[in-house]
Amino acid sequence: MNKLVEYFRTQMSQDPDVASAVAAIRSLLEFLKRDQSETILGLRENLTKAIGRLQEADSSVAVSSGGELFLRFISLTSLENPDLSQCRNMMIERGELFLKKISLSRGKVAKLCHTFIKDGAKILTHSSSRVVLKVLESAAADKKRFTVYVTESQPDSAGKHMADKLRKLNIPVTIVLDAAVGYIMEKVDMVIVGAEGVVESGGIINKIGTYQMAVCSKAHNKPFYVVAESFKFVRLYPLNQQDVPHRFKYKADTLKTAEDLNQEHPIIDYTPPSLITLLFTDLGVLTPSAVSDELIKLYL
Amino acid sequence: MFKMVNLSFNAVSFLSVCVLYSVLYHRFDSQEARIQMPLAFLLWVTHNNAEMTTVDPPNIAMTSIMGNWPCNSAKKANTGHIGTKSIQSLIMVPEVSEYIVMAFCFLFNLLSAVKRLPEHIQVDDPAVVRKLAKKLERQQIPLRSDYGYKVSLFSHLHQYSRKAPLTQQISIPATVIHPSIVRLGLQYSQGIVAGSNARSVALLHAFKQVIQDYSTPPNEELARDLVNKLKPYISFLNQCRPLSASMGNAIKYIKKEISNIPSQYKEEEAKKKLLSCVDSYVNEKITLAAKGISKYAIDKISDGDVILVYGCSSLVNHILCEAFEKQRKFRVIVVDSRPRLEGREALRRLVNRGIRCTYVLISAVSYVLPEVSKVFLGAHALLANGYVMSRVGTSQIALVAKAYNVPVLVCCETYKFCERVQTDSFVSNELDDPDDLIVTRKGKTHLADWQSETSLGLLNLVYDVTPPDFVDLVITELGMIPCTSVPVVLRVKNVDQ
Numbered sequence: 115m116n117k118l119v120e121y122f123r124t125q126m127s128q129d130p131d132v133a134s135a136v137a138a139i140r141s142l143l144e145f146l147k148r149d150q151s152e153t154i155l156g157l158r159e160n161l162t163k164a165i166g167r168l169q170e171a172d173s174s175v176a177v178s179s180g181g182e183l184f185l186r187f188i189s190l191t192s193l194e195n196p197d198l199s200q201c202r203n204m205m206i207e208r209g210e211l212f213l214k215k216i217s218l219s220r221g222k223v224a225k226l227c228h229t230f231i232k233d234g235a236k237i238l239t240h241s242s243s244r245v246v247l248k249v250l251e252s253a254a255a256d257k258k259r260f261t262v263y264v265t266e267s268q269p270d271s272a273g274k275h276m277a278d279k280l281r282k283l284n285i286p287v288t289i290v291l292d293a294a295v296g297y298i299m300e301k302v303d304m305v306i307v308g309a310e311g312v313v314e315s316g317g318i319i320n321k322i323g324t325y326q327m328a329v330c331s332k333a334h335n336k337p338f339y340v341v342a343e344s345f346k347f348v349r350l351y352p353l354n355q356q357d358v359p360h361r362f363k364y365k366a367d368t369l370k371t372a373e374d375l376n377q378e379h380p381i382i383d384y385t386p387p388s389l390i391t392l393l394f395t396d397l398g399v400l401t402p403s404a405v406s407d408e409l410i411k412l413y414l
Numbered sequence: 415m416f417k418m419v420n421l422s423f424n425a426v427s428f429l430s431v432c433v434l435y436s437v438l439y440h441r442f443d444s445q446e447a448r449i450q451m452p453l454a455f456l457l458w459v460t461h462n463n464a465e466m467t468t469v470d471p472p473n474i475a476m477t478s479i480m481g482n483w484p485c486n487s488a489k490k491a492n493t494g495h496i497g498t499k500s501i502q503s504l505i506m507v508p509e510v511s512e513y514i515v516m517a518f519c520f521l522f523n524l525l526s527a528v529k530r531l532p533e534h535i536q537v538d539d540p541a542v543v544r545k546l547a548k549k550l551e552r553q554q555i556p557l558r559s560d561y562g563y564k565v566s567l568f569s570h571l572h573q574y575s576r577k578a579p580l581t582q583q584i585s586i587p588a589t590v591i592h593p594s595i596v597r598l599g600l601q602y603s604q605g606i607v608a609g610s611n612a613r614s615v616a617l618l619h620a621f622k623q624v625i626q627d628y629s630t631p632p633n634e635e636l637a638r639d640l641v642n643k644l645k646p647y648i649s650f651l652n653q654c655r656p657l658s659a660s661m662g663n664a665i666k667y668i669k670k671e672i673s674n675i676p677s678q679y680k681e682e683e684a685k686k687k688l689l690s691c692v693d694s695y696v697n698e699k700i701t702l703a704a705k706g707i708s709k710y711a712i713d714k715i716s717d718g719d720v721i722l723v724y725g726c727s728s729l730v731n732h733i734l735c736e737a738f739e740k741q742r743k744f745r746v747i748v749v750d751s752r753p754r755l756e757g758r759e760a761l762r763r764l765v766n767r768g769i770r771c772t773y774v775l776i777s778a779v780s781y782v783l784p785e786v787s788k789v790f791l792g793a794h795a796l797l798a799n800g801y802v803m804s805r806v807g808t809s810q811i812a813l814v815a816k817a818y819n820v821p822v823l824v825c826c827e828t829y830k831f832c833e834r835v836q837t838d839s840f841v842s843n844e845l846d847d848p849d850d851l852i853v854t855r856k857g858k859t860h861l862a863d864w865q866s867e868t869s870l871g872l873l874n875l876v877y878d879v880t881p882p883d884f885v886d887l888v889i890t891e892l893g894m895i896p897c898t899s900v901p902v903v904l905r906v907k908n909v910d911q
Contacts, residue, residue, distance in 0.1 A: 314893075314895070315886075315896050353714065353821035353886055356716075388883075403896060403899070406896050
């Protein structure tokens, strides 16, 4: 189990561009290959335990959703074969297929979204998202001229990393304070954010400050676009900010060491679907109400 | 000679079409269909005759008529032009293809005109009332007459009186209707059995009794005869109190099960199978669904919650009792409204369990909402466009809750999902006895003779519809879904069946 977490961390550090869910799924696949259990039920139990361990290591929504989808995807075939190693090979094959599919999903999202960015557009984005970066990359490759405003996104100043990466692509970028979102909203044409998780209601869970940005954009009637891969769809239905489970709101080590959670700052917030205009996923361009449709197809 | 044969052929076919047309006249729903058919036929006749005199106008007229079908006017612009061109080319070609084309559009019109859309109740349309009266006469069910002055906006709905018991108002033929159905109808009309779950369960139990006492007459097949036997019962129950959406779905299920009985089954076997089907329906769709829904709902109840409920929903009461047993700490505010005062029943049930409750009338809802953390509502039916049909007053509570940003959760089993679409509470509703609104206070009954006031009408509505923007979450046994996903669930259910 410890080796699994180590493998996961090395995956994340080796390739900084990979999504945390993809790294988690790669580690789970390795775990599956090295697993020694005798029965299919034992295998599933071990995998569930492994997913639990990974969630403890990196408490992001994407790891939890990616892990659950991985488990569903590989068990979707008929496991009637009495020979365990055959079953295991089939599951490994399915796992590799799943991994290949989701590695391509970011490209699909970028292809769908970059056409919405028009020449001369001013885009506001929040914190550092690799999917948004890919979208802006493909828009720039399409010879479009646009400027980007990025929020600083405390407490980890992720916005500065995003700004550096955008400067390397020769895209004019300005960093704004988190508190300046309302001020800058009248200048921008659209808001594009990534998501750590997409919930059943069609809302999203993302870095703290996203909800604020969504409310401001609604007040100014600016379109609020979300870009997310389909493995981020999670079976959660928060009614409000308080309803999001604690294991997503705080970092894993904070949960273990903190005495009073009310004194800790949450790192994510929930944006309800009424504030989102469109979601760009590798399953297509969806309205928030269509997300539930897709989830029913994925999970039921 | 050839002319005479042709003319006589035309005359015979013309007469036969006239006869056919007059017989089917009443089955046509649209004016378009009624006009198009004879016109198309007339043009066919003239075209035939015109052939011999080589005049072309009928052709042009015919293609313009053909441009009018399919009856859907939205498609007129497109298919008209494409269709007419291809049909024109066909028409120039020898006669056989013409007849084929003619027969085809004749049949198409026939079929498309005869397909019927479900109608809402239309009591103010005398033609519809006559049709209904004729149907009831055929089934030997007495017609119940409306009572009192109806507010003009709702004059298309029935309004019955509850003062005199049903047996005094109409004479119920005991030979035609099974006694358990008679009893059920009386219970419905007096309001003894109320609430959509209770009504459906009572209906299914009565049908079980009917099936048990049923014996197939000679030369009849159980599958068809039993369904025909059920039709007058359903009309009778409809007369006692309009059927609810859940009852409608239950009846559809039973009829399907009965018609799917293979003909080689013996009567005893068939009856046993039907009884077990009914039992499993009640068990799965109502009892087990309630358990599944409370499991999801309890996840949403956290300690320290203040929950608002409206009226008496068996499902919501079940959820709250289960949550209390699972040691969740919460308190409940029960909102009630006249004239039914169903909230008192809910209050009684919750207080008996030991749950802390507050009781208010609906006029105090905006006062009490700032301290509420969640609103739990039951539903009578969930419509295909995501609207929630529930007891009157529900949409009011959802509106005020939305204004205060309090999450509204609707709990509803999937068997109440209905394929109807409604955007307002007027088109299809139920009017209860207006005399229920009369109340005696301090010895004075002010509205006692409201009927003599010509400009006064009393309106006692039973249901209203809540738009999906006011509802945050719908909890069904399939999981938690947003209100807009109801058609998806309906689609998945249809695929399953």
